[in-house]
Amino acid sequence: MKITDIRTRYLRLPSPAVSGDNLQDLLIIEVLTDEGIIGLGEVHTNPDAARAIIDGSGYHTSSRGLREILVGEDPGEIGRLWDRMYALTQSYGRRGLAVHAISGIDIALWDILGKALGKPVYQVLGSVRRTSVPAYASDLTPPGHDEAIQTARRHVDAGFRAVKLGWGALGSDIAADIELVRRLREAVGPSIDLMVDLGMPVALDDAIRLGRALADYGVYFLEEPLSPDDLDGWRRLVDQSPTPVACGEKETTRYGFRDLMERGGLRIVQPDVARAGGITECLRIAALAELHRVRVIPHCWSSDILVAATMHLITTLSDCPYLEYNAMEQPLRTQLITEPIRPRDGIVHVPEGPGLGIELNEEVAGRYEIR
Incomplete structure (x- = not known):
């Protein structure tokens, strides 16, 4: 199985207001594969900023966008892919926003693996x-x-x-x-x-x-x-x-x-x-x-x-x-x-x-x- 794309979907309530409720907007992650399995995840951070981390291009070895890092990879190799995302975003990442974006993708990868095996993630x-x-x-x-x-x-x-x-x-x-x-x-x-x-x-x-x-x-x-x-x-x-x-x-x-x-x-x-x-x-x-x-x-x-x-x-x-x-x-x-x-x-x-x-x-x- 190979990853073919990563989709980001920005959801927002009609009239958001600044408050402690950070579920007025949400970035959903969908990781697509060549076998038709779609992994679902979410990012708990500023949606526009996380979308840029995922969708953006980068040509320096450690300043790359997450989509280009992952497309073509085997989604079942989750630990290796986590380490790869972390390593190839270190110039602007290591903590904070880049890790938030990695989090949403990681959730979706576990969703794919469970679906591929026909088992809930906890099993x-x-x-x-x-x-x-x-x-x-x-x-x-x-x-x-x-x-x-x-x-x-x-x-x-x-x-x-x-x-x-x-x-x-x-x-x-x-x-x-x-x-x-x-x-x-x-x-x-x-x-x-x-x-x-x-x-x-x-x-x-x-x-x-x-x-x-x-x-x-x-x-x-x-x-x-x-x-x-x-x-x-x-x-x-x-x-x-x-x-x-x-x-x-x-x-x-x-x-x-x-x-x-x-x-x-x-x-x-x-x-x-x-x-x-x-x-x-x-x-x-x-x-x-x-x-x-x-x-x-x-x-x-x-x-x-x-x-x-x-x-x-x-x-x-x-x-x-x-x-x-x-x-x-x-x-x-x-x-x-x-x-x-x-x-x-x-x-x-x-x-x-x-x-x-x-x-x-x-x-x-x-x-x-x-x-």
């Missing part, structure tokens, strides 16, 4: 430890405390046993954040796991203050109160916060996660399969985390393409208590595949069909595609 990966996992409802923080409490209660009533609120006004007033968490705990009771995601960094002293205060309310983890580059700050925060802290959605490759674990001291890392390097690199990150006895709870805030890819990864993880589940109601989240992935009693099951086990809803994709 091809081997080392199956689970085929289902509890999901935590992940949502943006409404502007008012009463609205936030209503949001959390709605997710608990829907069957989720864990809820994360993030971004929004969080981080602008630490005392108000602590009061919100106090009220959330009072509203949902002691048996629900609560997570808090600041999204953007605050001062180290404020992060330490939060870490100490939120421990009184049993917060499961405090996410991204610091920049992923502030490795010394993470080390100090981990040492002083009784609340577990987590980071990783903005990091890429095993090298970045090695720094978070070894220099930053992180005990929970959150690689995003559509950013950190795809399934291939997330397996490497997970192996490194297991060596360091660090828990992996992947970041997963996008369409059901990413949910499916993340679930296949989670089947292999030695220690993963939750799937992050974007609980927002908007079409690119809820309608993009023909059989949407939904929790049952708060539990999500890995898709069982060949490859990723999902199929794109072409009517919905066509409705939002920017041609």
Whole structure:
């Protein structure tokens, strides 16, 4: 089998607005083969920029476009192709955007391999430890405390046993954040796991203050109160916060996660399969985390393409208590595949069909595609 082309499809809601919801637009990846098998993936980043990485030409050995690197290659040689993409984009890549684009293609290559073998990706990966996992409802923080409490209660009533609120006004007033968490705990009771995601960094002293205060309310983890580059700050925060802290959605490759674990001291890392390097690199990150006895709870805030890819990864993880589940109601989240992935009693099951086990809803994709 040979790769014949890579298609990029840019989907966007009619009236996007700057906010913490980065599923207002989406870049879908389709890897085509000479045997008619099409692999499906997505890139979790700026779509226009990622499209340029994939579609662009390049004549310097280490500054090439991903399509020209891959056309004519055997899609089943996934590890070799990952290394080739990484090596031939090193002049402008190595971290960040280029790895985001590689991630989407890598997901699609695993989809092809599973389809070619007639097996779901998790069976091809081997080392199956689970085929289902509890999901935590992940949502943006409404502007008012009463609205936030209503949001959390709605997710608990829907069957989720864990809820994360993030971004929004969080981080602008630490005392108000602590009061919100106090009220959330009072509203949902002691048996629900609560997570808090600041999204953007605050001062180290404020992060330490939060870490100490939120421990009184049993917060499961405090996410991204610091920049992923502030490795010394993470080390100090981990040492002083009784609340577990987590980071990783903005990091890429095993090298970045090695720094978070070894220099930053992180005990929970959150690689995003559509950013950190795809399934291939997330397996490497997970192996490194297991060596360091660090828990992996992947970041997963996008369409059901990413949910499916993340679930296949989670089947292999030695220690993963939750799937992050974007609980927002908007079409690119809820309608993009023909059989949407939904929790049952708060539990999500890995898709069982060949490859990723999902199929794109072409009517919905066509409705939002920017041609």
